[in-house]
Amino acid sequence: MSSRYSRQMFFEPIGEQGQERLKNKHVLCIGLGALGSVNAENLVRSGVGELTIVDRDYVEISNLQRQSLYDEKDVANRLPKAIAAKQRLEAINSEVTINAFVSDVGVEELAELIRGVDLIIDSCDNFQTRFIINDTAIKYDIPWIFGACVGSYGLSFTIIPGVTPCLNCLLDSLEIGGATCDTQGIVNPVVHMVTAYQTTEALKLLIGDQTTFRSTLASFDLWKNEHSYLQVDKLKKESCASCGKKRVYPYLNYHFQTKVAVLCGRNTVQIRPPVTVERNFDDSERILVMWGGHVSKNRHLLFCSLGKFRLVLFKDGRVFIHGTSSLLEAKILYYQLLD
Numbered sequence: 001m002s003s004r005y006s007r008q009m010f011f012e013p014i015g016e017q018g019q020e021r022l023k024n025k026h027v028l029c030i031g032l033g034a035l036g037s038v039n040a041e042n043l044v045r046s047g048v049g050e051l052t053i054v055d056r057d058y059v060e061i062s063n064l065q066r067q068s069l070y071d072e073k074d075v076a077n078r079l080p081k082a083i084a085a086k087q088r089l090e091a092i093n094s095e096v097t098i099n100a101f102v103s104d105v106g107v108e109e110l111a112e113l114i115r116g117v118d119l120i121i122d123s124c125d126n127f128q129t130r131f132i133i134n135d136t137a138i139k140y141d142i143p144w145i146f147g148a149c150v151g152s153y154g155l156s157f158t159i160i161p162g163v164t165p166c167l168n169c170l171l172d173s174l175e176i177g178g179a180t181c182d183t184q185g186i187v188n189p190v191v192h193m194v195t196a197y198q199t200t201e202a203l204k205l206l207i208g209d210q211t212t213f214r215s216t217l218a219s220f221d222l223w224k225n226e227h228s229y230l231q232v233d234k235l236k237k238e239s240c241a242s243c244g245k246k247r248v249y250p251y252l253n254y255h256f257q258t259k260v261a262v263l264c265g266r267n268t269v270q271i272r273p274p275v276t277v278e279r280n281f282d283d284s285e286r287i288l289v290m291w292g293g294h295v296s297k298n299r300h301l302l303f304c305s306l307g308k309f310r311l312v313l314f315k316d317g318r319v320f321i322h323g324t325s326s327l328l329e330a331k332i333l334y335y336q337l338l339d
């Protein structure tokens with residue numbers, strides 16, 4: 001094995017054997033914002049064999065304060081995060097296989113993304129997606145590592161199907177509000193604290209070190225100098241609809257396969273077509289220009305200003321409508337112009 005990983009192999013719990021194991025593992029990182037940037041970079045530098053990354057968004061200037069995979073060039077080139085991240089990660093370590101997807105992660109997408117995956121790292125920014133990850137991970141028996149942060153607060157917990165409580169078991173113990181970085185802000189060291197917990201547990205799981213596994217729910221507020229480790233084993237519920245005896249995986253139901261979503265705090269609505277079809281940008285441009293839109297595009301995205309709205313079209317058929325938080329207004333615009 002090359003000297004690239006020598007310092008990690010000198011670390012006794014990993015050693016040469018652990019490094020070899022790591023090379024044969026495949027991790028799925030969901031979300032490539034702040035947490036995803038650091039988790040993905042850590043895993044790629046550590047020498048995981050294969051990393052699948054997925055994100056629904058594109059790089060904006062307000063991301064650069066904490067999303068460490070990106071720079072001003074990515075903003076200027078208006079790249080989707082998954083594309084920019086793949087370029088950067090391959091430049092960091094060309095030995096790792098990187099699969100990148102510009103996509104929303106719903107029930108159907110996740111069922112495809114998890115094929116051959118040993119571990120899922122949650123780096124997304126909303127609980128709706130986390131509950132879909134939870135039920136999918138349990139259904140397919142894949143460990144996943146939950147992580148979240150906002151303001152100066154963060155938390156992380158590792159969920160092992162059949163062993164630990166799941167996210168649904170912990171539902172009452174977690175504060176699941178509408179707070180996001182877009183409404184409450186965030187200081188960037190919090191990201192590194194959460195990802196330190198996440199990547200460390202990931203490394204332990206991937207090399208198979210079960211003796212040091214952390215079974216507590218870690219939470220902290222860096223600004224207020226508070227840290228806590230909550231013992232949650234007893235919260236595993238036999239009656240849990242996601243991991244209990246009579247499980248029904250409630251978050252995999254059709255009801256949760258949202259096609260229209262307000263992106264919290266961003267004055268933006270995302271619309272997903274009912275069936276994923278590759279969007280033809282030339283056709284869309286013709287129609288938008290006809291309606292008086294100003295259009296520019298690259299290989300991955302089409303941008304259009306139209307009155308008070310700014311539309312961003314993705315190749316997978318999705319549309320971001322910036323300039324409204326009204327589902328109705330967004331839907332009317334979508335069906336008028338892009339359906």
Ligand SMILES: [Zn+2]
Pocket residue numbers: 165166167168169170236237240241242243244
């Ligand atoms: Zn459960």
